[in-house]
Amino acid sequence: MYSYIYVCSYGKNEVRYSGIAFHEFQRYIEPKIENMILLKGDYFGKSRIVRNFNLFEGREQINLLADETKANGHNFGDFHFLDYTEAESVSKLTDEEIKDILYLSHMWRSVRSPFFETLQNRFVYLAHDDDWSCKLYMTDKESIINVIARKIEEYTECQINGRIGRKCQKNLRNKERKAFVKKVGKSVVCISEHLMQRAFENWNDGIFVDLNGMQIVKNEVIIKLYLIGRFSDMNEMFDNIQKRKGNPVQIRCLCYGENEWSVHQIVENMQDMSRF
Numbered sequence: 001m002y003s004y005i006y007v008c009s010y011g012k013n014e015v016r017y018s019g020i021a022f023h024e025f026q027r028y029i030e031p032k033i034e035n036m037i038l039l040k041g042d043y044f045g046k047s048r049i050v051r052n053f054n055l056f057e058g059r060e061q062i063n064l065l066a067d068e069t070k071a072n073g074h075n076f077g078d079f080h081f082l083d084y085t086e087a088e089s090v091s092k093l094t095d096e097e098i099k100d101i102l103y104l105s106h107m108w109r110s111v112r113s114p115f116f117e118t119l120q121n122r123f124v125y126l127a128h129d130d131d132w133s134c135k136l137y138m139t140d141k142e143s144i145i146n147v148i149a150r151k152i153e154e155y156t157e158c159q160i161n162g163r164i165g166r167k168c169q170k171n172l173r174n175k176e177r178k179a180f181v182k183k184v185g186k187s188v189v190c191i192s193e194h195l196m197q198r199a200f201e202n203w204n205d206g207i208f209v210d211l212n213g214m215q216i217v218k219n220e221v222i223i224k225l226y227l228i229g230r231f232s233d234m235n236e237m238f239d240n241i242q243k244r245k246g247n248p249v250q251i252r253c254l255c256y257g258e259n260e261w262s263v264h265q266i267v268e269n270m271q272d273m274s275r276f
Contacts, residue, residue, distance in 0.1 A: 021131035220257035
């Protein structure tokens with residue numbers, strides 16, 4: 001589980017993000033993806049071939065694919081898919097639609113629209129190295145906000161229960177965790193949709209969620225959300241964080257305590273980002 005999330009909204013139907021893997025996306029997204037066309041990805045497991053497309057039919061097959069990406073995510077290189085509704089939709093694609101789908105996967109942009117009437121797709125998912133960089137087209141942009149909320153909740157719960165691995169993530173101190181659990185409990189409640197909308201209302205300008213810098217202060221979990229700008233290149237995004245040390249930036253804090261989430265807005269110095 002990556003210890004950060006970067007997300008930026010582009011236009012009506014597009015977001016770009018880093019820090020959310022496909023297995024997390026499939027676990028958190030609602031409603032679940034039931035059928036998908038794998039456009040790119042070095043996967044040789046069970047799938048059905050229709051019109052030279054690899055189809056994954058049913059949640060069980062997609063979950064197996066998600067498990068494979070979890071184990072070997074960065075070995076997949078580019079990982080592209082779009083979903084579809086009816087079982088026979090793919091066989092009904094026109095030649096023109098197939099051309100547009102292949103162009104979309106190859107060029108990371110659509111000719112006309114990323115949504116195809118024949119497929120009735122909700123998503124086009126274009127990722128590089130799985131959780132490192134993703135361009136996502138979706139009919140309902142709020143669905144990715146819900147995915148982010150579930151990841152924050154799960155990461156928070158893993159932290160306060162001491163289930164975060166030491167190799168990749170910064171652990172909260174045992175003394176802080178034990179005091180929090182004693183007062184608040186081990187289970188973390190859901191972040192409301194309204195609160196997430198408040199916390200991410202400026203996501204057009206790019207938000208960095210600092211899960212790695214999570215703190216417990218006076219029996220309250222504090223997670224900082226930095227407004228850092230728009231980036232399509234995630235290497236540049238991380239370089240920019242380092243370059244802006246010492247510059248004041250607007251941040252918000254998601255706080256959890258007494259079985260309730262809240263959001264606060266403050267201005268702080270970028271020097272706090274030195275942990276990255």
